[in-house]
Amino acid sequence: MKEDILLEVKNLKTHFITSKGTAKAVDGLDFVLKKGETLGIVGESGCGKSITSLSILRLIPSPPGKIVDGQILLHGKDLVEMSDQEIRKIRGNQISMIFQEPMTSLNPVIPVGEQIAEALRLHQKLSRKQAWEKAVEMIRLVGIPAPEKRAKQEPYQLSGGMRQRVMIAMALACTPEVLIADEPTTALDVTIQAQILELMKDLQRKIGMGIIFITHDLGVVAEMCDKVAVMYAGQIVEYQTTANLFKTPLHPYTQGLIGSLPKLYEDQEELQIIEGTVPSPYDYPTGCRFADRCPFVQDLCRNQQPEIIHVEDSQQVRCWKYTDQWKEELVKEEVIL
Amino acid sequence: MLLFILKRLAQVVPVIFGVTLVVFLIMQMVPGDPAIIMAGEGASTETVEQLREDLGLNEPLHVQYFSYIGNILQGSLGNSLKNNQPVLDEILIRLPITMELAFFSILITIVLGLTAGIISAVKPYSVSDISVMVVALLGISLPSFWLGLLLMYTFSIKLQWLPVAGWDSFAHIILPAITLGAGGAAIVARMTRSSMLEVIGQDYVRTARAKGLKEHTIIYKHALRNALIPVITVVGLQFGSLLGGTVIVESVFAINGLGRMIVDAIRTRDIPMVQGGVLVASLVFVFVNLLVDVMYKVFNKRIDLN
Ligand SMILES: Nc1ncnc2c1ncn2[C@@H]1O[C@H](COP(=O)(O)OP(=O)(O)OP(=O)(O)O)[C@@H](O)[C@H]1O
Ligand code: SF4
Ligand SMILES: [Mg+2]
Numbered sequence: 001m002k003e004d005i006l007l008e009v010k011n012l013k014t015h016f017i018t019s020k021g022t023a024k025a026v027d028g029l030d031f032v033l034k035k036g037e038t039l040g041i042v043g044e045s046g047c048g049k050s051i052t053s054l055s056i057l058r059l060i061p062s063p064p065g066k067i068v069d070g071q072i073l074l075h076g077k078d079l080v081e082m083s084d085q086e087i088r089k090i091r092g093n094q095i096s097m098i099f100q101e102p103m104t105s106l107n108p109v110i111p112v113g114e115q116i117a118e119a120l121r122l123h124q125k126l127s128r129k130q131a132w133e134k135a136v137e138m139i140r141l142v143g144i145p146a147p148e149k150r151a152k153q154e155p156y157q158l159s160g161g162m163r164q165r166v167m168i169a170m171a172l173a174c175t176p177e178v179l180i181a182d183e184p185t186t187a188l189d190v191t192i193q194a195q196i197l198e199l200m201k202d203l204q205r206k207i208g209m210g211i212i213f214i215t216h217d218l219g220v221v222a223e224m225c226d227k228v229a230v231m232y233a234g235q236i237v238e239y240q241t242t243a244n245l246f247k248t249p250l251h252p253y254t255q256g257l258i259g260s261l262p263k264l265y266e267d268q269e270e271l272q273i274i275e276g277t278v279p280s281p282y283d284y285p286t287g288c289r290f291a292d293r294c295p296f297v298q299d300l301c302r303n304q305q306p307e308i309i310h311v312e313d314s315q316q317v318r319c320w321k322y323t324d325q326w327k328e329e330l331v332k333e334e335v336i337l
Numbered sequence: 338m339l340l341f342i343l344k345r346l347a348q349v350v351p352v353i354f355g356v357t358l359v360v361f362l363i364m365q366m367v368p369g370d371p372a373i374i375m376a377g378e379g380a381s382t383e384t385v386e387q388l389r390e391d392l393g394l395n396e397p398l399h400v401q402y403f404s405y406i407g408n409i410l411q412g413s414l415g416n417s418l419k420n421n422q423p424v425l426d427e428i429l430i431r432l433p434i435t436m437e438l439a440f441f442s443i444l445i446t447i448v449l450g451l452t453a454g455i456i457s458a459v460k461p462y463s464v465s466d467i468s469v470m471v472v473a474l475l476g477i478s479l480p481s482f483w484l485g486l487l488l489m490y491t492f493s494i495k496l497q498w499l500p501v502a503g504w505d506s507f508a509h510i511i512l513p514a515i516t517l518g519a520g521g522a523a524i525v526a527r528m529t530r531s532s533m534l535e536v537i538g539q540d541y542v543r544t545a546r547a548k549g550l551k552e553h554t555i556i557y558k559h560a561l562r563n564a565l566i567p568v569i570t571v572v573g574l575q576f577g578s579l580l581g582g583t584v585i586v587e588s589v590f591a592i593n594g595l596g597r598m599i600v601d602a603i604r605t606r607d608i609p610m611v612q613g614g615v616l617v618a619s620l621v622f623v624f625v626n627l628l629v630d631v632m633y634k635v636f637n638k639r640i641d642l643n
Contacts, residue, residue, distance in 0.1 A: 096547070104539065
């Protein structure tokens with residue numbers, strides 16, 4: 001259904017133009033986020049997850065960063081083309097963000113209540129008093145005890161878990177339609193992590209927002225996400241529903257990732273780890289970016305970059321293995337042998 | 338916090354003793370005999386000897402020092418060798434003038450320095466940034482007597498907007514305060530710029546942007562407050578060199594403040610006057626530093642614990 005689509009990213013390219021050359025951190029990304037849906041973005045460190053999320057809110061440090069191509073459509077309106085003033089009205093209001101670093105993402109000298117309230121005054125035009133009361137209410141909602149007292153405190157007086165809850169309260173204060181959560185729990189211990197995930201799901205049910213959930217923890221993906229986009233070297237290499245992804249991972253990279261998960265009930269001699277390293281964003285190979293690490297690699301893969309192809313209706317993969325050329329290639333090889 | 342203040346106060350006590358000791362030793366080291374100076378040229382040997390006895394100059398050094406401390410504790414800084422008036426009375430007339438000059442100078446240092454630093458940091462490497470920083474570099478390298486004379490020549494003599502010298506009205510304060518505050522303003526501007534640039538790159542500033550706040554709010558509410566913390570220390574240090582600078586500026590603009598009093602006293606060998614002046618100036622310096630330390634602590638405790 002077209003009207004259910006909140007956010008649509010088309011061919012997004014964010015590059016960093018530096019003296020060392022151009023880093024293609026995000027290099028042609030397409031995905032769709034629907035109302036009430038959680039989309040997971042997974043991938044190794046440096047594959048461009050955070051740069052993707054920062055691009056959506058146009059928070060890329062510039063220079064050296066720049067969105068060089070593509071569209072980011074919120075209800076069909078392109079965020080890339082908007083004026084600074086227009087995008088400010090969307091930030092923290094229609095699209096909110098929880099950052100990767102809970103310890104440093106709050107202002108150390110401003111009481112946390114005020115840090116929540118200021119967005120409410122700005123976007124919802126609440127009075128000082130109303131905004132403060134709503135901020136306290138948000139702090140209560142994310143499960144921090146004694147919210148009246150906590151609201152007046154500064155971040156150093158709060159534990160890491162509480163700060164991340166404050167970040168969530170801040171992001172949700174204006175009931176956004178889209179929440180971008182960039183590894184919201186990696187810095188926290190397991191119990192608090194579980195509580196915060198539960199809290200996000202709970203709030204999603206209440207508000208009905210769409211969530212983009214960035215992580216490199218597949219366990220968290222399984223628990224949180226409806227769909228998953230697997231990123232590798234600035235591109236999406238696989239895009240399908242979470243259930244399918246774990247059942248039938250298509251891309252060799254995804255297969256490697258899932259294979260490297262420790263399985264509780266199976267005898268597994270050793271963990272499968274994907275050998276090799278990610279190519280540098282300054283210098284990608286001509287063909288498939290995963291070629292150097294792929295057990296199935298063929299000449300075809302090295303010569304030409306694979307496009308995203310639709311395998312089943314909702315399964316997308318960027319790999320030559322699922323194409324007709326692949327079969328021809330194998331036939332050729334057999335002939336040679 | 339109270340404990341910290343008490344601790345710092347306790348640390349101040351030995352410093353003050355050190356200061357009195359140094360000041361006391363000045364008297365011993367300078368050439369010339371106080372008794373002869375006081376008695377005046379051509380006084381008889383007996384008169385001088387009598388004076389020396391009266392002033393306690395024949396006692397051993399440590400006895401002299403302890404009686405000097407004793408006098409200070411009773412609120413006496415001795416009498417001027419020139420007119421035999423209590424030194425303290427003279428200082429109490431002079432000190433407010435110097436403090437007023439210092440106050441307006443530090444005000445200029447802060448206001449001018451912060452404004453320039455912020456203008457620079459908001460658009461780094463822009464034309465406005467580079468011009469501000471060039472002016473700041475000039476401000477740091479210009480000697481204050483030269484700047485004082487330059488200002489005086491331009492605004493008092495050529496344009497005749499402001500009085501040349503003296504200390505009678507607010508108009509008299511402007512040029513000396515600019516002269517004295519300019520160097521500090523330049524240093525504060527550079528410090529503010531680098532501190533702001535660092536803060537603007539912090540995660541919490543990105544968070545503020547992500548909330549949709551206006552650039553103005555981001556700079557003044559989220560960035561500046563944090564950027565000010567290291568600037569406080571610099572302002573504190575500036576106050577020290579500013580007190581030293583009063584000596585020159587008061588001489589250039591003929592202001593009868595503490596600095597000029599000390600210079601005059603040195604020239605006329607009025608030793609108790611020099612001692613009293615230096616002692617009071619040192620005390621002011623020590624307490625201003627204490628104040629800066631406490632302020633820094635108040636602002637910084639949130640950062641420390643992060
Ligand atoms: N300021 C910058 N200047 C130059 N290149 C940058 C800059 N920021 C990011 N990049 C490039 O963008 C790439 C992607 O970075 P990004 O932060 O999106 O990775 P990530 O997937 O979020 O990794 P992680 O899991 O470690 O958070 C990096 O490999 C880096 O080369
Ligand atoms: S395209 Fe070739 S090299 Fe790339 S993942 Fe598929 S099989 Fe491996
Ligand atoms: Mg990241």
